[in-house]
Amino acid sequence: xKVLVPVKxxxxxxxxxxxxxxxxxxxxxxxxxxxxxxxxxxxxxxxxLKEKGSATEIVVVSIGPxxxxxxxRTALAMGADRGILxxxxxxxxxxxxxxxxxxxxxxxxxxLVVMGKQAIDDDNNATGQMLAALLDWPQATFASKVELxxxxxxxxxxxxxxxxxxxxxLPAIVTTDLRLNEPRYASLPNIMKAKKKxxxxxxxxxxxxxxxxxxxxxxxxxxxxxxxGIKVESAADLVMKLRNEAGxx
Amino acid sequence: xxVLVVADHDNQALRDTTLKxxxxxxxxxxxxxxxxxxxxxxxxxxxxxxxxxxxxxxLAEGExxxxxxxxxxxxxxxxxxxxxxxxxxxxxxxxxxxxPRVAAKLDVMQLSDVVQVVxxxxxxxxIYAGNALxxxxxxxxxKVITVRPxxxxxxxxxxxxxxxxxxxxxxxAPGTRFVNEEMVVSDRPExxxxxxxxxxxxxxxxxxxxxxxxxxxxDKIGAAVGASRAAVDAGYAPNDYQVxxxxxxxxxxxxxxxxxxxxxxxxxxxxxxxxxxxINKDADAPIFxxxxxxxVADYKTAxxxxxxxxxxxxx
Numbered sequence: 001x002k003v004l005v006p007v008k009x010x011x012x013x014x015x016x017x018x019x020x021x022x023x024x025x026x027x028x029x030x031x032x033x034x035x036x037x038x039x040x041x042x043x044x045x046x047x048x049l050k051e052k053g054s055a056t057e058i059v060v061v062s063i064g065p066x067x068x069x070x071x072x073r074t075a076l077a078m079g080a081d082r083g084i085l086x087x088x089x090x091x092x093x094x095x096x097x098x099x100x101x102x103x104x105x106x107x108x109x110x111x112l113v114v115m116g117k118q119a120i121d122d123d124n125n126a127t128g129q130m131l132a133a134l135l136d137w138p139q140a141t142f143a144s145k146v147e148l149x150x151x152x153x154x155x156x157x158x159x160x161x162x163x164x165x166x167x168x169x170l171p172a173i174v175t176t177d178l179r180l181n182e183p184r185y186a187s188l189p190n191i192m193k194a195k196k197k198x199x200x201x202x203x204x205x206x207x208x209x210x211x212x213x214x215x216x217x218x219x220x221x222x223x224x225x226x227x228x229g230i231k232v233e234s235a236a237d238l239v240m241k242l243r244n245e246a247g248x249x
Numbered sequence: 250x251x252v253l254v255v256a257d258h259d260n261q262a263l264r265d266t267t268l269k270x271x272x273x274x275x276x277x278x279x280x281x282x283x284x285x286x287x288x289x290x291x292x293x294x295x296x297x298x299x300x301x302x303x304x305x306x307x308l309a310e311g312e313x314x315x316x317x318x319x320x321x322x323x324x325x326x327x328x329x330x331x332x333x334x335x336x337x338x339x340x341x342x343x344x345x346x347x348x349p350r351v352a353a354k355l356d357v358m359q360l361s362d363v364v365q366v367v368x369x370x371x372x373x374x375x376i377y378a379g380n381a382l383x384x385x386x387x388x389x390x391x392k393v394i395t396v397r398p399x400x401x402x403x404x405x406x407x408x409x410x411x412x413x414x415x416x417x418x419x420x421x422a423p424g425t426r427f428v429n430e431e432m433v434v435s436d437r438p439e440x441x442x443x444x445x446x447x448x449x450x451x452x453x454x455x456x457x458x459x460x461x462x463x464x465x466x467x468d469k470i471g472a473a474v475g476a477s478r479a480a481v482d483a484g485y486a487p488n489d490y491q492v493x494x495x496x497x498x499x500x501x502x503x504x505x506x507x508x509x510x511x512x513x514x515x516x517x518x519x520x521x522x523x524x525x526x527x528i529n530k531d532a533d534a535p536i537f538x539x540x541x542x543x544x545v546a547d548y549k550t551a552x553x554x555x556x557x558x559x560x561x562x563x564x
Binding site for chain 2: 011013016017019026093094095098120121122123124125126127128129130131132133134137138139140141142144154157158159160161162163164165166167168169172177178179213214215216217218219220221222223226228229230231232233234235236238239241242246248249
């Protein structure tokens with residue numbers, strides 16, 4: 001079974017985001033970029049499926065500028081087999097990404113698509129569900145455990161208040177939550193090997209998709225800052241203040 | 250314009266999130282219908298009919314809807330949207346699961362986690378884990394919106410008397426079968442809805458210590474228990490305790506952070522709390538920059554002292 005893993009190049013999760021003074025967006029100049037952490041978990045899950053013999057080939061796809069090739073290389077170094085870059089320099093929204101991925105799915109015919117539940121830049125949490133809708137496939141989002149069962153998969157999902165397990169028929173879309181696995185670091189020999197793995201470069205037009213955004217960003221601002229309050233010195237002081245001053249106890 | 254709000258409920262009663270999502274809907278329109286999806290959800294539909302300002306309640310029932318299976322939910326909502334200009338869904342795990350599916354079927358780009366309605370086309374939503382807010386205008390004819398409930402003030406749950414209309418629409422999910430559910434059983438309030446939250450961080454050092462320190466304090470003041478991602482990753486607290494960018498976003502009246510340094514990822518999940526208390530022995534911990542009341546102290550001595558102080562006055 002072929003597994004498709006879409007990955008996104010985003011600002012590294014350890015970087016403190018700065019809003020540009022002209023409110024046009026966040027400052028991405030000279031900022032460290034990495035693979036979206038949830039996508040890393042998706043790549044890891046696919047590699048584990050291959051190691052178990054459940055997956056035969058892992059195809060990684062990214063939509064973004066030419067630098068997104070680095071993100072694909074990272075996935076190849078973790079154990080994916082080949083990459084596809086759909087090169088597009090402007091912003092692409094989840095709906096357009098889902099349409100492009102639908103085109104990739106039509107070409108590649110994967111049995112399973114594993115992808116991050118959300119990108120940590122635009123925080124939409126939408127692409128996987130949208131792709132499932134466009135394909136009319138079952139979806140199992142926010143996965144914390146994936147077990148293949150032959151013609152299906154049992155997926156345990158993190159939901160409000162606990163866990164829910166669904167059984168989905170394949171082909172299906174699985175989106176990853178934080179605790180599905182802990183992604184490996186690529187070893188140096190694997191990083192070297194990844195340089196020789198093929199990456200196909202395509203354009204949105206190759207899939208007949210118009211990637212023009214539906215949303216116009218009018219401005220990006222910093223959220224209201226909380227002011228640091230006062231220091232208390234004892235439990236008695238704290239309880240008194242919470243009762244009398246804040247009125248929350 | 251007519252808008253449809255999807256209710257969040259437990260089949261018996263509505264959750265607060267529904268009333269907050271109706272509040273968001275009211276900034277768009279006065280023609281608000283509420284859709285109750287479930288299995289044996291008649292009581293929830295009756296409760297929805299009482300919400301002030303609701304025009305009509307639609308009730309669709311079936312086994313997959315009782316589990317909020319996304320494909321079944323999509324099958325009910327998409328045909329209904331012919332009669333509505335906007336769909337508003339609370340940003341719960343169920344809402345986040347099905348709303349984008351509906352959006353894609355309608356060929357519209359979803360507005361995720363909206364925290365402010367500027368006008369019928371323009372919305373404010375957090376990006377980068379709440380470290381920035383973007384104001385976006387949607388050019389789509391219909392809007393599919395997930396609403397961050399903590400950003401809106403609940404409307405009155407009483408005073409309305411809307412008619413309840415039962416839908417006969419079929420809701421199938423042929424490719425998906427519910428297997429089981431393991432819900433955390435607890436006498437404590439639910440993390441997302443609690444008035445007080447006590448959270449523990451990595452400083453606690455072990456699962457035993459977390460249980461011995463954080464939980465009794467929470468129980469003493471009727472609080473829900475939360476944790477930082479560091480504490481969850483270290484195995485001190487279960488997954489569903491996690492407050493933060495990738496966990497739950499909470500905004501209680503009182504948030505007490507114990508031994509939490511205040512990573513960006515954690516602050517994103519709790520900085521809208523009304524009052525924040527931080528207890529940490531490191532005076533330079535970033536959590537103190539957002540805390541209304543900071544107490545530089547080792548939790549090992551601070552929490553017992555706090556318990557004693559709370560006990561003194563009968564709490």
